[in-house]
Amino acid sequence: MELNYSAEDIEFRDEVRAFLAESLQSSLADKVALGLSLSKTEYEDWHARLQARGWLAPNWPKQFGGGEWEAVKRHIFDEECALANAPRIVPFGLAMLGPVLHKFGSTAQQNYWLPRILNGDDWWCQGYSEPGAGSDLVALNTKAVRDADHYIVNGQKTWTTLGQHANMIFCLVRTDSEAKAQEGISFLLIDMNTPGVEVRPIVLIDGSVEVNEIWFSDVRVPIENLVGEENKGWTYAKYLLTHERTNIAGVGFARAGLAAVKRFASKEYSGGKPLIENPLFAARLAEIEIDLMAMATTNLRILSNASGTQAPSVESSMLKVKGTIIRQAINDLMRRAAGPNAVPFASEELEHSQLQVGPIRAGRVSMQYFNNRKLSIYGGSNEIQRQIIAKDALGGGR
Amino acid sequence: MELNYSAEDIEFRDEVRAFLAESLQSSLADKVALGLSLSKTEYEDWHARLQARGWLAPNWPKQFGGGEWEAVKRHIFDEECALANAPRIVPFGLAMLGPVLHKFGSTAQQNYWLPRILNGDDWWCQGYSEPGAGSDLVALNTKAVRDADHYIVNGQKTWTTLGQHANMIFCLVRTDSEAKAQEGISFLLIDMNTPGVEVRPIVLIDGSVEVNEIWFSDVRVPIENLVGEENKGWTYAKYLLTHERTNIAGVGFARAGLAAVKRFASKEYSGGKPLIENPLFAARLAEIEIDLMAMATTNLRILSNASGTQAPSVESSMLKVKGTIIRQAINDLMRRAAGPNAVPFASEELEHSQLQVGPIRAGRVSMQYFNNRKLSIYGGSNEIQRQIIAKDALGGGR
Amino acid sequence: MNFELSDEQRMLQDTLRRMLDDSGDSAWSQLAEQGIFAALFSEDNGGLGGSGFDLSIVFEELGRAGTTDPIIESVLVCGRLIASLAADSHSELLGRIVAGDVQLAFAHSETTSRYELNRVETHADHHCLNGVKSVVVNANAAHLFLVSARIAGDVADSSGIALYLVPVNTPGITVVNYELTGGGQAADITFDNVQLTQNDCLSTDALIAIDSATAAAIVALCAQTLGAMETTVSMTCEYMRTRQQFGRPLATFQALAHRLADMLIEVEQARSAVILAAGHLDADAHSRDLHASAAKNLLGRIGKLIAEESIQMHGGIGMTDEYRLGHFAKRIIMADHRYGDVDFHLERFIALSKT
């Protein structure tokens, strides 16, 4: 066993740090740290910087312009980016559609779409969830009916993250209503500028607009936009879901969050002393830190055992549950740290203003607390993950 | 609303205190406080003292020699007894069989058995659980076959508390194997001195012997020992289970336990200061105390709404769950308080010896911690109670 | 011992429940018209009630309905402070507060005071006020500010805190308004050489009165949070009964059902804590504060459970602004950040338990 990074790993980490120091504007990092929404341009600009450095698609095969990094290298990169408060890489094209096209796309699709992802020509979003489906992804009603060399798509998708910026969506649609639930599903690429596509924002309780509903009314999609075979879409969807989970533990985000709590609690005073010296607060903080140390090691153990990019299912379920519990606990601790200054609704307008009032001191801590309740809901709720873990240990049990 | 006891209540409480001061030997109270096993004689003697005062059967109807106390009075009595570390009233005859005979027994049975319970002529135990049944009480295999004016009983009961002291057992037996699970069960009174009855002790992990297995091999039971009608036993059993739960919250035990923790933690030193001043320990203690204050009030709210002796099902399920969680948390806190001195196995022999060694300081705190894991298992496990609570709120849900 | 409401209290509860059934977020004018604020004050102070249980009844119903009006801050706290501190000259003002004709804001907390009522940096020298107050609820609607200012002692001393009654348009006052998470508005208020007179000064040593008014606010806020939790849990039950997943209602998933059972148990615990705090509001300060801290700690812990679990059981829909659940969850969580949080009150409970 060797718990320390190799010399090569450390060299790479220093490279990443140097790159971040040079390429990441501090004003942008501040926005990320405060949990403010980034503009489409800010994301696109960050992608372009990474692409220029050759680091936009670390997991992609080299033949498609990727880095084929091993897991530990990827982990170092993710963690350094998170600690530096870099914008996250928008995953829909790079981490989700990309791997599906690598494995199941036609050569024509690969040649056309993959370079466009790397160059930022398209902004992709994901059309999986439907109203009423919830955790039961197979329960989908959006229909695609073949009409000569087109599919006619009707239906509705929801929880489409950053769909407001997207010009393309990859969708699961039902192409055979007679078939059993998991069969009869196809994987379609849809241009969102096609007539009949409508995007409606969903405002969340923290005031953010990051998810959307997408409506399809008689939307005509050329048949060359079908990925793989008709009615085999569920296979591709499951493959994608596994890839969605590569950075599932969110160790870097958790570390960045914990560091922010410590900084804040060192400056905030309670009863005439720094809050961080309050025994109850210090105890809460230390327990989470100990949990996180262990979880980060669990993550590295699993990553270093995993071959290539595919994360093993049960282990990634464990990381999902524990990772979200820890991140939510950090958000909870941060709102506690802010005390009464957590109550003002820190609207983006107020944040951008120069007013030195309560909300500015505490930042958007309550918003982040509420927003991150999503962590245990999306990407397969923690209940679904517990089901997977228990089934693995107990055999056929429900 | 009026949260305080009435003048009458306070007068009664003072009467109970005076009685306990006079009648409860301090050596006996010390044994109870330490969680030591009491002898059969010690229990019988305590029962006799209560009976002499007219307080042995507070819940029984007056016609059968009881007190017909209202719930709050009963609560005051239970709480004072617990705080004084009085032996518990052995419930099998008084709280379990008694009410069943009051309601379902024949006049002959009432006239014969009830006075014997009050006078301590019989020690009853309960023959419900069977190996393999667990929480599923209906799954019972002990059979009683009619043979002229006797039943011939064969089978096995388990978890029979204090069965080693008993000369009588009330049993659920299957009298019709063809019937559906809940039908075909009868309620039989069995003399344990009948040939074919065998009692085998079960040693628990804390070293205590308080539960037993009871084996029946061709045991002949006269038919006059059938309570109520043949094959209707499940009705009586359910009635009994409701009564088993009258002091289900265990408020008095919890208060006595918490007081013991406070006393101990005031004398125990950690880092040169009394443990009770350690911020983490104090926080744990205070949280439990706050939980207990609320639970005691929940208990009184429910008791003062309940008509007569029958506790409402959902509310008593809530009290069972919260009450056991709190009592187990107190046991947990006590073992923490004892620190390294909780590790020695405080055998009864060692307790009775005069050796001033580590174990004596800490008493039997680990034993009590392990022993009280039973609280969330027996009398309807906490999982069964949660099922009852959820079903009440959700309707037909499983 | 008796846990039944009196006939008057039951009537108050029924009236409120019916009235609030179809009110939106704001019920202020309805409440004022129906004279409900009188229930928050004793007869001596121009009210018709004023006991802890009167408070808990009113605010539990407001919480159930999801009202966001700042009644605790404007009516209850300011009204009680004026009732306990002001000379007879102010009884007319109190009458107008009870009638809902005038609105106040209690400008007490500061950016660094956190939950400590005694920590006041804003100071008044010869009635000239300087300092900044933060998160002053209802400043936007108030006609008068009730401002605390130090006239003697160090920043955290118990004595030497004065209270001034200041018209909002007095020269030297700057107000920056903002919204609050979960509803309502507050402001940061800067006092820059605001010149007042002896007449404006209600008290030169107000901390005991502030403590007492805060105890009433804690009872009210706990009751309001209890009401919000009741609505949240009943929405969750309803959702579990109707929402289908994998072909059957959520209610049939045992793992969720057992967690719901724990929520139901804890709501009863919260109800008991509110009853205890309400029943001790008029007791001696030690007993009052012990039970108030117990309730505020427990409601904070249970509130977190209820808010988080309710959202989790709802899934995505529970996080949308369009659906009511998330708003109740926000109010429940934000209640932990007002008048002292879980840790603050646990420490106070420990300190009070020693004495």
Added chain:
Amino acid sequence: MNFELSDEQRMLQDTLRRMLDDSGDSAWSQLAEQGIFAALFSEDNGGLGGSGFDLSIVFEELGRAGTTDPIIESVLVCGRLIASLAADSHSELLGRIVAGDVQLAFAHSETTSRYELNRVETHADHHCLNGVKSVVVNANAAHLFLVSARIAGDVADSSGIALYLVPVNTPGITVVNYELTGGGQAADITFDNVQLTQNDCLSTDALIAIDSATAAAIVALCAQTLGAMETTVSMTCEYMRTRQQFGRPLATFQALAHRLADMLIEVEQARSAVILAAGHLDADAHSRDLHASAAKNLLGRIGKLIAEESIQMHGGIGMTDEYRLGHFAKRIIMADHRYGDVDFHLERFIALSKT
């Protein structure tokens, strides 16, 4: 970075697992015969390993098998103390310890010392020993006691703690033996004017060595507890698969299955904490103790979850002395009471995090 065992370590693990598979509670003689104790010491000290990972491998297997031999106290702690403190004259003794030919007991803790290694009241004046040691594990089987005694300073001073090597039959020693919860034996030992010589004194300032040996004990105990939890959880899985309730296996009850999932997650957390502590055992004292405290705190928290939930899922059978589960549960819980509990190590972690 690499989480694979070396070939030697894997062989050690396999050997132990096979050996312990059919041993009962005690494996001492087998372990000694097979030379396993050598894995706990470096080559310099007559061993064949001695790294944190060597320790964690050995004790995880002992914990899995449910061994109750006091190997941590007798072999690991006493052996390491002698290795680090004694002059060459004692290398023969160390050899006999590693070979399992001689048994020791570390008489350090006292009735009031709780978890503080520096709190020593027993004192030695001119090598004359007086005091009482408490919960001295393996006193019944020991040939020699390793006794700490204060020769200078106040009761809680860091310096001034000496270590003596004392034959158990030295005049003036009284031993009261008792059993330990979860297995094994300990004793209270009274030293009444026990006259020793300069030769018996291993060190006049031993706290740093005691700290270091205790860090090794914490790694070992955490690994042993991890092993016990693995057995407990796998027994629980097996029980849930086979035990029928209401006509179907426990495994099909979702509420239990989800709680089992949380147990499985936490065991992986525990494993990671043990790896971190083992990997830092030979680091500088600050880093070593930080990771040891993190592990001990986390194992204490997780141990409580695993022990309590395993018993609960088993129901009554889990509480019987006849069934193995309860014994594992006892060892897991009792581990929290040795070398510092959850709170002690949380506080130490907080203190170390500051520096």
